[in-house]
Amino acid sequence: MEDESHNNTLPNGFNTGSPESPFLKTSTTTTQHNKEQDRFLPIANVGRIMKKVIPPNGKISKDAKETVQECVSEFISFVTGEASDKCQREKRKTINGDDVIWAITTLGFEDYVEPLKTYLQKYKEIEGEKLSIPKQMRSEQRLQQHHNNYHDQNNQPFNGAYASSNLISQPPYVPTDQKFSLTFSPNSIQSQLRQQDQIDSVGHWYE
Amino acid sequence: MVMAEEEESGVSIQLEFPKGRVKKIMALDKDVKRVSSEALFLVSRSTELFLQFLAEKSAQVAIEKKRKTVNLEHIREAVKRHQPTRDFLLDELPPPSQPTKPDRPTQPAGRPKLDPPPRGTRRIDLFFRKPELDDPAQAQPPENPAQAQPPENPDQDQAQSPVPVDES
Numbered sequence: 001m002e003d004e005s006h007n008n009t010l011p012n013g014f015n016t017g018s019p020e021s022p023f024l025k026t027s028t029t030t031t032q033h034n035k036e037q038d039r040f041l042p043i044a045n046v047g048r049i050m051k052k053v054i055p056p057n058g059k060i061s062k063d064a065k066e067t068v069q070e071c072v073s074e075f076i077s078f079v080t081g082e083a084s085d086k087c088q089r090e091k092r093k094t095i096n097g098d099d100v101i102w103a104i105t106t107l108g109f110e111d112y113v114e115p116l117k118t119y120l121q122k123y124k125e126i127e128g129e130k131l132s133i134p135k136q137m138r139s140e141q142r143l144q145q146h147h148n149n150y151h152d153q154n155n156q157p158f159n160g161a162y163a164s165s166n167l168i169s170q171p172p173y174v175p176t177d178q179k180f181s182l183t184f185s186p187n188s189i190q191s192q193l194r195q196q197d198q199i200d201s202v203g204h205w206y207e
Numbered sequence: 208m209v210m211a212e213e214e215e216s217g218v219s220i221q222l223e224f225p226k227g228r229v230k231k232i233m234a235l236d237k238d239v240k241r242v243s244s245e246a247l248f249l250v251s252r253s254t255e256l257f258l259q260f261l262a263e264k265s266a267q268v269a270i271e272k273k274r275k276t277v278n279l280e281h282i283r284e285a286v287k288r289h290q291p292t293r294d295f296l297l298d299e300l301p302p303p304s305q306p307t308k309p310d311r312p313t314q315p316a317g318r319p320k321l322d323p324p325p326r327g328t329r330r331i332d333l334f335f336r337k338p339e340l341d342d343p344a345q346a347q348p349p350e351n352p353a354q355a356q357p358p359e360n361p362d363q364d365q366a367q368s369p370v371p372v373d374e375s
Binding site: 038039040041042045046048049050052053054055057058059060061063064067068070071072073074075076077078079080081083084085087088093094095096097099100101104107108109112115116119120123124127 | 223225232233236238243246248249255256257258263265270279286291295296300
């Protein structure tokens with residue numbers, strides 16, 4: 001009875017994100033199930049993304065979700081293995097972004113490369129901004145993310161940069177540019193942000 | 208945890224999957240030493256793209272078969288239709304007669320069917336012959352008539368072969 005009830009509780013527990021420690025204490029079956037779940041991405045995330053793609057009136061069976069859960073984990077292992085092999089051939093220890101893109105191309109998913117490069121570029125931009133912002137202001141930066149995303153949805157990424165630059169300094173924009181240049185170290189991110197500074201100036205003039 | 212946000216504009220870089228879990232799955236490969244944050248980000252994003260692709264194709268298969276619920280068979284068919292995906296996934300998919308996990312609290316409601324048609328059995332055999340890893344699974348088809356599993360087999364049989372009952 002207790003074992004059956006625990007087995008029934010486990011899926012719901014994991015789906016709702018309950019703490020794992022109570023289950024670890026109960027039984028060996030629970031431990032095995034826990035380790036098994038650890039090898040997969042959370043089924044709630046998988047289900048949510050699937051629902052975005054299927055027709056509005058469509059549904060997904062539970063075993064279909066679980067199978068897809070395994071499929072995407074297998075995809076991660078597949079890409080990782082290919083990228084890792086490349087690193088070993090070149091006697092490097094750290095898998096970097098280029099290795100992943102190369103692996104995806106080699107495995108036949110060329111369609112993913114352009115979207116990934118676009119996302120990576122944006123990822124670098126935001127990482128660059130994070131580096132230039134003092135740590136004590138990062139929480140404030142996160143609060144502003146909603147505002148930035150609103151601008152992004154309107155296809156105005158420059159306004160997003162403009163909003164984030166507001167967090168750093170006062171209204172005068174010329175001192176802002178100077179502060180930016182003083183903070184940066186020479187790298188590609190600096191050149192990208194400089195371009196953004198110019199665009200901000202243009203945006204300012206138009207506003 | 209990761210904040211889940213809609214990506215209708217396709218611009219947001221918020222990840223749908225928790226980074227820790229993705230990293231843990233990557234680390235299952237013992238040859239993997241270190242992973243840069245860029246690589247982790249790219250693997251997470253490509254996994255999302257793959258999942259969207261797989262869900263989209265499975266939904267198409269379900270529509271072709273005039274079903275509202277996407278099930279295991281639709282996923283298998285979607286995998287078969289894409290060569291790169293088939294190369295690494297077909298052997299990983301569970302055989303039609305076996306459930307993914309033995310203990311499942313809920314099962315999708317399906318029409319009960321009395322006898323599986325011989326055509327379905329043949330197709331299962333054809334499916335098992337191609338990959339080598341599926342050889343042990345060939346023992347399953349003879350057990351099908353012996354084991355009566357109304358809640359599971361009818362769905363898969365219906366998905367594989369057209370039945371006059373459905374047409375009427």
